[in-house]
Amino acid sequence: MNLSRARSPWVLHYDASSCNGCDIETVACMTPLYDIERFGAISIGCPKHADILLVTGTINHKSLRVLRNIYEQMTEPKVVAAIGICATSGGVFHQSYNLLGGVDKAIPVDVYISGCPPRPEAIIDAIVMGVEKLKKKGKEGLAGSAEASSG
């Protein structure tokens, strides 16, 4: 089960409040030239199915609640990747009034990718790193549940 999860991570993309630059690069990863399906990853729209959440853009007051909702709906184990400099710290918009800062202000983040926007190669790298984390988390989860059942 853990192995198959790592071989086929399902990816969900949410735009928290980005300028679109990172979004289109994220979508570009799914198209023929970059093609993240090589790694078994497909993009889906339902948070309950997803293993990896790609968040682009900073958090604003309105998207905070939506992002937390999505994160809570995802099933364990789950990995969050912050795509782009806005998602890691706020980027060029840091002076704007409606922003809270990086994604880690809202939900725990496992992978950070910088760049404005990051190149598709970097986003693929984020997904691959996310898969490693996913494997680790899956193992820990497995050990935890075994202990629980034996104890």
Place this chain on the structure above:
Amino acid sequence: MSFRTIIPFGPQHPVFPEPIQLKLAVEDEKVVEAIPGLGYVHRGLEKGAELNDYVKNIYLAERVCGICSFIHSWTYCSCIETLLQVEVPPRAEFLRLVFSELSRVHSHLLWLGLYADAFGFESLFMQCWRVRERSLDMQEAGGGGRVILSTCTIGGMRKDLDEDMRRAFIKEVAEIRRDFQQIMTPFFEDYSIKKRTVGIGVLTKEDAQSLGAVGPVLRASGVAGDTRLLGYGPYREVDFEPVVEAGGDCHSRGKVRVREVLRALDLITQALERLPEGEIKTNFRGKLNGEVFQRMEQPRGEMLYYVKAGSNRSLDRFRIRTPTFANIPPLLKMLPGCDLADVPVIVLSIDPCISCAER
């Protein structure tokens, strides 16, 4: 007896790459009313720009929207150039035209892909994005970035095209045209696409004008409204005619954009062939003074910048009216009366760029 239900559509929805919410009042399967819920991408960029030095704002203006970022920076720079009374060298103006039309090509191809995806034609989505990568490669070669170029600056351009690059660009444009012509026929003729789009989301000519529609949405309703006709920059020197379709439905909006890709490729070739020699940047000095309105045509339609100079090097007011903001009222007009299953296609047909609309 049907009763009314409110269905929240979005903000996170598989069809949209960006979050927008529509509260749809539905009777059975028919939409009767739509109320927009915005603000999921609102950053407060206009205020952020007032706190900055005006030169720094180029980078902020580029990041209003990552798709049409070059035209944003061009509009902003041209506002500041008017306030400072700086003359831009003709070569720089032509280069700006090349990159702005390139961003139109990549934006329309992106949209055509998403549009194909919205009615379930995934292979066409992949094909459009495959062709789009070629235009991104051109942007990267000429500007330095795939999406956000940062090559437009106050007084001109940052990077020049050398002669080899110019020839390579002309050749590449011809190849993009060839590739695109191979995949564009379905948008005109395919039976399933027609089934999903003809007569869906109709916007009449009168409604389009009275609700202030802009860009391809306006032109698909039979009005030849295109800000490029104003002849800003080098547009007065190239042969240009706006693309107009009469249907007013989703199919026409698709056709307008397909034909605009070809028109944009044609404009790029014209500009590259007539590229004047000379400098690409003039130095500037002086104080910002007064206020200025500047309109330019984005892939999504007319965009208006208002810049009011403040004391020192900051701006008193920086206002952006983006095309999607103007196209939301027409969208709310198109939705009532359609089937719930057609909502994604209709919403996509205005080419919503939410990060533009909310800034």
Place this chain on the structure above:
Amino acid sequence: MNEVQKDQLLDEVQNLWDNRSRFVTITCVDLVDEFDLIYSFDHNMELVNFRVKADKDRPFISISGIYAASFLVENEIQDQFGLKFENLEPDFKGFLLLSQDGPRTPMLRKVGERGKQEDVV
């Protein structure tokens, strides 16, 4: 740019509607004592602008009865500047773009907000 009095605004806008102008936008500028509202219309590809002064504490007139499309931008001004509009339909009550737990009327000028820049002459 022409200046139009507040009580002539609706007549002026009605004239523009009658000669089939397209509504472009309203720009609000905070002049500290009052607001400057700049209305922009497009008439045969030409930009028609005029200016109206608005008091800060009194509700202003909405033109959404004539140009329905203006509701979005009027709601936006209500959000950002706290200038209320009468007969606005639909009225988002200042929450079109902003959230309940976010800042209110963020575009209003505050004294000394530019900090360092204002010290440099």
